[in-house]
Amino acid sequence: MELIKELLDHINYVGSATLFVIGLYTVLTHSNLLKKVIGINIMETSIFLFFVSIGYISGGITPIIIPGSEDIIYVNPLPSTLILTGIVVALSITAYSLSLIMRLYKEYGTLDMDKIMELRSDGQDE
Amino acid sequence: MDDLIVKVISKIIIPFMQVFGIFVIMHGHLSPGGGFAGGSILGASLILLTLAFGLKEAKRKMPHTISKIVETGAILLIVSLGLFGILSGYNFLTNGEAGFHLGRTGEIISAGFIPIATLAIGLKVGSTLITLFHTIIEED
Amino acid sequence: MKKLIFALLLCGLLFILIAGILEMPALGSIDNQSYNEVAHYYIDNSINDTNAPNMISAIMTDYRFFDTLGETIVLFTAITVVISVRIIAAGKSHYMKGDDIDG
Known part of the structure; x- marks a missing residue:
């Protein structure tokens, strides 16, 4: 119970850590280059969420000053x-x-990282 | 890419998008928004133009010769704002002390060089977006 | 198999990250360490220093304008690199003759 309460208190940070891990998993396991770029974008988004969550104060309003009010x-x-x-x-x-x-697609005709590596190593043997 | 409905709707909606983008840029120091948000809206309107009417028509409306000048001119404008601070005896990029008109809070022309700098950043971001899009979708 | 190994490894990373996160102050608490005298200075003095009500604008284009200048240079570099990769390195003939890329 204590752990769940703690997690709910830090829910944005937990979400950003989860997004970071999902993005890293996408980058590591997919060999399609476009999917790797999508994974990098997910990781960037998680960092943005983390930073903006740090700045949040509960009950605070957007930092645009309303003149004459304390x-x-x-x-x-x-x-x-x-x-x-x-x-x-x-x-x-x-x-x-x-x-x-x-x-790369114009040179090799494929977006697959592994196939590109095979094509490159084939070219070097000759 | 020759759809009548898309073309007519884009023709109606693009001027409103551009006016809204300019509004967001010019009110950058008073309300939410600023250079990046307004520049993204301007760039999105030109991207919509490209998607609806094709690359050739969009390049006729917004050729690279214009966006090239806007991109480099925005950076030069920012650097010259900074050099104005040095000329009047303060640090690089000094705002109020260097003699820029601070005005009254809440007016459009106030806050020193902040509106000029926001305008420069907005134009820079918009032209950058449209140049990147045109260069990337260009066929080989 | 490879996916399973990576999934297990990343579960470990997630565990470490969350264990570190739980040591941070709770979301939105006023005694957050990042809400320190720098933020208080901006909130108290930016309206007098710049006469702009939007604090984000005041920070971005006045206090930390050098940062923004560097970031416009990043945008400029992105354009330069994309044009050089897409057009010059691809050896498009009309560009190599010195014409503009409008073609």
Whole structure:
């Protein structure tokens, strides 16, 4: 009972850890390159969820100041700001990896990582 | 990719999306939103244009020569804002102390260079999205 | 078989992560260590320093604008890399002749 209560108190963090593990599992077990990119995106999303959850204060409102009113609790504005930067970096990484994948498909005719490795090793033997 | 319904609906909806994107960018220092959200909305409207009318028509409307200038110009605008701080004797990227007009809280033209910087970031993100999309879907 | 091994390993990783997470302060508690004097400084002083009610905007484009400048450079690098991979390294002939990529 104690453990379940603790887990419910940290439910966002537990969710982000679970998402991270799901993304890592996708990256590790699938040999399709597109699925690997999807796994990396899931991992990035879990990190965003973790950061934004750290900044949350229960009862707090969005950090936009209402002039002339005291005793309002605002949530921590710093993690949200840092995550805005992170989202842009995630977008750039996704675009770069997609363009590399398209180039690989044009060279080898397949998206499968194992088959690409076989084709490369065949080419080196000759 | 030649559907009449999609084309007509896109023609109606795209101007509203772009006006909303510009609204989100210009009110970035007053309300939720800002450079990234507004720039994403602008980029999404141009992506919708590409999806509905095809790459050729979209490139006629938004050629790479324009988005190239916007991308590099946004970075240059941000750096020149920073250099203005050095010219007036303060650090790089100083806002209020360096002489930018702080104005009154809650007005559109206030808060120093924050609206200009938000505008630059919004244009940068929008043109980046559309350039990435056009480059990636271009056929070999 | 490979999937089973990875699943077991990652279950172990999940156990370690959750065991660490349970030591953190609860979600939304006011005595969270990250809600420290930095956040209090931004909340108290950003309206006087910048006259912008939106605190996120004030931090992103005033206090930490150098961060945002670097991040626009990241976007610029992404465009450069994607164009070089998709067009220049693919050896598209009309680009190699010096024309624009509008073709």
